Amino acid sequence: xxxxxxxxxxxxxxxxxxxxxxxxxxxxxxxxxxxxxxxxxxxxxxxxxxx
Amino acid sequence: xxxxxxxxxxxxxxxxxxxxxxxxxxxxxxxxxxxxxxxxxxxxxxxxxxxxxxxxxxxxxxxxxxxxxxxxxxxxxxxxxxxxxxxxxxxxxxxxxxxxxxxxxxxxxxxxxxxxxxxxxxxxxxxxxxxxxxxxxxxxxxxxxxxxxxxxxxxxxxxxxxxxxxxxxxxxxxxxxxxxxxxxxxxxxxxxxxxxxxxxxxxxxxxxxxxxxxxxxxxxxxxxxxxxxxxxxxxxxxxxxxxxxxxxxxxxxxxxxxxxxxxxxxxxxxxxxxxxxxxxxxxxxxxxxxxxxxxxxxxxxxxxxxxxxxxxxxxxxxxxxxxxxxxxxxxxxxxxxxxxxxxxxxxxxxxxxxxxxxxxxxxxxxxxxxxxxxxxxxxxxxxxxxxxxxxxxxxxxxxxxxxxxxxxxxxxxxxxxxxxxxxxxxxxxxxxxxxxxxxxxxxxxxxxxxxxxxxxxxxxxxxxxxxxxxxxxxxxxxxxxxxxxxxxxxxxxxxxxxxxxxxxxxxxxxxxx
Numbered sequence: 001x002x003x004x005x006x007x008x009x010x011x012x013x014x015x016x017x018x019x020x021x022x023x024x025x026x027x028x029x030x031x032x033x034x035x036x037x038x039x040x041x042x043x044x045x046x047x048x049x050x051x
Numbered sequence: 052x053x054x055x056x057x058x059x060x061x062x063x064x065x066x067x068x069x070x071x072x073x074x075x076x077x078x079x080x081x082x083x084x085x086x087x088x089x090x091x092x093x094x095x096x097x098x099x100x101x102x103x104x105x106x107x108x109x110x111x112x113x114x115x116x117x118x119x120x121x122x123x124x125x126x127x128x129x130x131x132x133x134x135x136x137x138x139x140x141x142x143x144x145x146x147x148x149x150x151x152x153x154x155x156x157x158x159x160x161x162x163x164x165x166x167x168x169x170x171x172x173x174x175x176x177x178x179x180x181x182x183x184x185x186x187x188x189x190x191x192x193x194x195x196x197x198x199x200x201x202x203x204x205x206x207x208x209x210x211x212x213x214x215x216x217x218x219x220x221x222x223x224x225x226x227x228x229x230x231x232x233x234x235x236x237x238x239x240x241x242x243x244x245x246x247x248x249x250x251x252x253x254x255x256x257x258x259x260x261x262x263x264x265x266x267x268x269x270x271x272x273x274x275x276x277x278x279x280x281x282x283x284x285x286x287x288x289x290x291x292x293x294x295x296x297x298x299x300x301x302x303x304x305x306x307x308x309x310x311x312x313x314x315x316x317x318x319x320x321x322x323x324x325x326x327x328x329x330x331x332x333x334x335x336x337x338x339x340x341x342x343x344x345x346x347x348x349x350x351x352x353x354x355x356x357x358x359x360x361x362x363x364x365x366x367x368x369x370x371x372x373x374x375x376x377x378x379x380x381x382x383x384x385x386x387x388x389x390x391x392x393x394x395x396x397x398x399x400x401x402x403x404x405x406x407x408x409x410x411x412x413x414x415x416x417x418x419x420x421x422x423x424x425x426x427x428x429x430x431x432x433x434x435x436x437x438x439x440x441x442x443x444x445x446x447x448x449x450x451x452x453x454x455x456x457x458x459x460x461x462x463x464x465x466x467x468x469x470x471x472x473x474x475x476x477x478x479x480x481x482x483x484x485x486x487x488x489x490x491x492x493x494x495x496x497x498x499x500x501x502x503x504x505x506x507x508x509x510x511x512x513x514x515x516x517x518x519x520x521x522x523x524x525x526x527x528x529x530x531x532x533x534x535x536x537x538x539x540x541x542x543x544x545x546x547x548x549x550x551x552x553x554x555x556x557x558x559x560x561x562x563x564x
Contacts, residue, residue: 017214
């Protein structure tokens with residue numbers, strides 16, 4: 001049974017704009033930018049051969 | 052425009068405090084946004100008339116110049132200036148709070164204005180015909196890159212003002228409990244904007260130095276990766292702000308309140324966490340990134356943001372239905388819809404925005420966003436059809452609908468040309484639907500995007516498309532012309548109303564009708 005007047009944990013999470021801000025910037029930075037930069041930085045350099 | 056930071060008036064309709072500093076800043080940002088939609092709209096018309104082989108209006112030089120200016124003025128300048136006005140509204144007005152650091156907000160505006168003017172001057176003087184994406188090694192004048200950096204820093208500062216205002220409102224206890232849903236949605240948009248604008252600033256600084264000759268080489272693959280963190284995510288700011296405006300328009304037009312606000316907030320949180328990963332769509336055909344990076348970012352995570360859009364797409368019509376049924380429109384399944392205020396510009400703008408964004412933009416986005424179909428569709432006109440459905444049919448139409456309420460509520464002017472205002476969302480939406488379907492049809496048949504001459508008349512190796520491409524291209528051009536008429540109606544009504552509309556008395560409570 002839910003206690004009267006008790007704020008749910010989800011609501012506390014939704015109200016924490018700083019936490020949402022951190023997660024909203026960190027997730028794309030880690031999964032899209034940093035991971036992508038690491039892959040590009042470690043890609044082997046193409047060797048151009050020919051006359 | 053200088054005003055006392057604590058000076059405010061009370062809105063006779065909503066009872067909200069409207070601070071003079073907020074009102075002035077909203078006014079200048081919104082009016083500037085309308086100037087940029089006018090420039091971008093003229094460019095759109097020129098581009099549409101050039102794509103149509105029967106007219107083929109512009110020379111190649113002017114076509115690419117117009118296309119570059121169209122993309123930047125519409126997707127970046129018009130929308131972000133309007134969003135900044137929206138952020139000040141969502142924080143200061145909706146929370147009854149004074150705006151944080153109004154002088155810094157003016158500085159942010161000046162940075163954005165100088166940046167955008169610099170970009171346009173460079174484009175129109177033949178110094179930056181590099182298209183919206185400005186892919187390296189295509190090089191523009193250094194002032195072009197500087198302009199975008201200044202604009203991004205200004206917009207980032209405006210986001211800071213928004214968060215500062217939230218903190219002031221919380222400290223001053225100007226609201227109780229959680230943030231109102233619209234402000235919460237705009238907070239999500241501002242969080243997404245911080246990542247987006249930071250990517251823009253980060254990639255354009257080395258590009259600026261490269262254009263000056265300070266940096267000798269810039270890796271095109273690295274440029275594309277970071278650029279799309281800015282280029283695509285700027286659309287994600289729009290999506291989130293647009294959804295917030297849908298909730299606001301629902302409330303303003305029929306008094307709609309979400310049936311379950313927690314579900315709506317959860318959907319905004321999904322946007323915050325996952326929507327920016329969709330930038331990967333632009334890299335699906337790049338050979339360097341691994342399939343793991345591509346599938347992770349466009350697959351599992353990104354679909355959480357798609358889920359969020361589906362939640363909003365059901366929550367808003369449901370809220371409208373409940374509000375209408377409470378008013379007694381309970382006959383049959385659809386009396387709530389047929390008795391909706393279709394004559395008020397805000398309601399059809401919201402509904403068309405929702406339908407065009409959700410059914411055309413959303414579905415095509417998810418389809419083209421898969422790796423296999425991206426290879427086929429990415430450089431075709433079908434992609435242009437997709438993002439015109441999301442950015443123009445979705446975001447721009449919603450912003451237009453809101454304008455008709457901001458003018459009397461915030462700028463305290465009566466709307467001039469109410470019949471024109473009522474007809475405008477219909478004209479604009481019908482034009483856009485034709486434009487988008489035409490682009491999509493021609494694109495699916497292989498018509499390329501960003502191309503001056505789809506007939507390849509002067510190419511060394513002759514090529515001709517299926518004749519149906521011409522039919523779809525003509526439909527798109529006719530739709531573009533109609534949309535340009537709708538855009539001109541919007542600019543005309545809003546500019547006339549803001550500058551010449553009758554000033555409303557302090558206690559006069561009057562919306563559009």
